[in-house]
Amino acid sequence: MATRKQARKQTLIQVLALLIAVVVIVVAVVLFQSWANNRPGAHPEDIRVTASVGEESIEVAPYLVCMPGTECPEGEVPNLYVGEDETLNLELPDDISRYQWQVLSIYDNPAANDETLHGPGETNTVEIPGSVDPIEASDSEDRPHLMVVEVSAVLVGTDDEGEEAPFSSVWSISTMSDEELANQESQ
Structure with missing residues (x-):
């Protein structure tokens, strides 16, 4: 009979150890999820968009960031x-x-x-062609060339009092040649 009692005792200890392990894992997952959901994100003015064409890549800071x-x-x-035949990739x-x-x-x-x-969560990359097919209603046969791209979003940041607040944010990228930029500046 002593062996039967020892076997039951050992089984009970194993079941209790398993229950304690499960409880510890569940508590750890709940605490991590709570932390992940409540941690503050980057302030909108610190967020950068990556723009690339072929091998060339730049980090784009926000053009505008303000509370509505x-x-x-x-x-x-x-x-x-x-x-004209290239593609702008935004990440x-x-x-x-x-x-x-x-994206505009x-x-x-x-x-x-x-x-x-x-x-939300739909994608984090966009490809924009450097030119598109001529517009049917247009008198010109030229392919319209990309000049500017803007990414905009309303993001959550913190105001001067440290409270969460909405911020209108816009990242703007010029895609013009040096000649087009010179013409634009002279106008």
Whole structure:
């Protein structure tokens, strides 16, 4: 009989050890998930979008970041030339792509301009052609050439009091040649 009691005791200890291990794992997962959901993200002015054409790549800082209803100081617009047969690739960090965001592609023919809306978590990359097919309603046979691309989103940041607040954020990229930039500046 002593062996039967020892076997039951050993089985009970194993079951208790297993239960304790399961409880510890569940508590760790719940605590990690709570931490991950409540940790502060980067402030919108610190978030960068990566733009690339072929082997050339740049990090793009926000052009505008402000709380709705306030005046937005304008930032710098970097230039990354995109040729007619090239494609501009944008890679957005999770701090943007987990929210709703949009891309505005502006061509030298306004009829070719395009805006695409992306839902939260839908994608974090976008490809934009350097030129598109001629517009049927246009008198010109020229292919409209990409001039500017803007990514915009309303993101959560912290205000001056440390409280969470919405921020309108825009990342702008010029895609013109040096000649087009010179013409633009002279006008």
